[in-house]
Amino acid sequence: MQFKDYYEILGVATDADLKAIKTSYRKLARQYHPDVSQELGAEERFKEVTEAYEVLKDASKRSEYDQLRHQYDGASNFQPPPGWQSTSAFHEGSDAQYAQGFSDFFESLFGGGHGGGFADFRDSARRGSDVEVELPVFLEETLGETTKTITYELPQAQEDGRITLVSKKLNIKIPVGVIDGERIRVPGQASPGIGDAPSGDLYLSIRLVPHPLFDVEGHDLIITVPIAPWEAALGTKVNIPTLDGEITMTVPTGTQTGSRLRVRGKGLAGKQGRGDLYAVLKVVMPDRDGASIDEQWRMLAISCDFDARANWRD
């Protein structure tokens, strides 16, 4: 595995004091935190920085690391010296979980595995960790109660203290009217507890799948409906789809492009009943298909005394 130069990662001198290390960490953490940074690779960089800080801020980890760094001969494939055992490895469950995203390098120095470390927390009873799973839901499915089968992976502590992923399947009733981003708690369906402690909870984070026709705005739906110029002028009846069947909608005379017609109660389900469906009308020009049509437009232009740009630049 690759040797990690934690000093270089944090951009501090090898004799930097704790204050300088903290300052540099905070600055880099703000720069690369995945919640804050839009930079490519920020998350990886952030993990690296956290890992470096985890070691350098702790006097005993740092001195153990310094010792290894001193002995390291620059070989591309680093291995800890035979019989290496850290005296400052993580012992608490929460810390061990926190360190899950760290590199193999870190794991080989301060982690559990064969050397102890993480293994210690198997002895004490501990509540299983919660798990969050994203659940894609189609708009049609939000109108009534739906059952979905979900498959998800759970981190589970093994006998030797190592953590592996175990696949799990579950049938879930999705309540009526879920919205995008909603979180649903399913108690006790995440990682089993250790000892007598209870299992963790499963959290489903609802994601509404984008629909080819409908856009979502709160509990309302929006559909764009193309109409011909003469339909806009003279009015017409148009069949439009809704989430639960087709309906006929009346387009009034003199309709402008972009005007919205409301169809009550055909939106998404909500606590106060269903939202509305808005049809946004879009006047579409026909393809030019011949001189006779052009002639009719020309006659229209003459008979219809209309300047589309009359109030344009006022």
Next chain:
Amino acid sequence: MADIPKSSFDLVQFCAAIGITAEVIIEIVEIGIIEPPGSRPEDWIFDAHMLGTTRHAIQLQRDLQVDWAGIALALNLIEERNRLQREVHHLRARLERFIDQAKD
């Protein structure tokens, strides 16, 4: 089949679910990061959304080492940025339907 109850927690359950002391929760509530209904800590009722927010706050606090007031501000800004991103995404999708003429 797992039935989905409306989940709520009291302070003790909430602390256990997150693995943190009541003192920290009280601090987070006092600074307004979450606002559980109830006048005294023992009456507070927490929901799944608050659980997510609190976990996020604790993670940020650990990662960024900023005080709770700073975390509250960061959470507001992150939420606002996410909301704006979603809105831009929605508006762009709607605009495309509107100006992109049928090409077939």
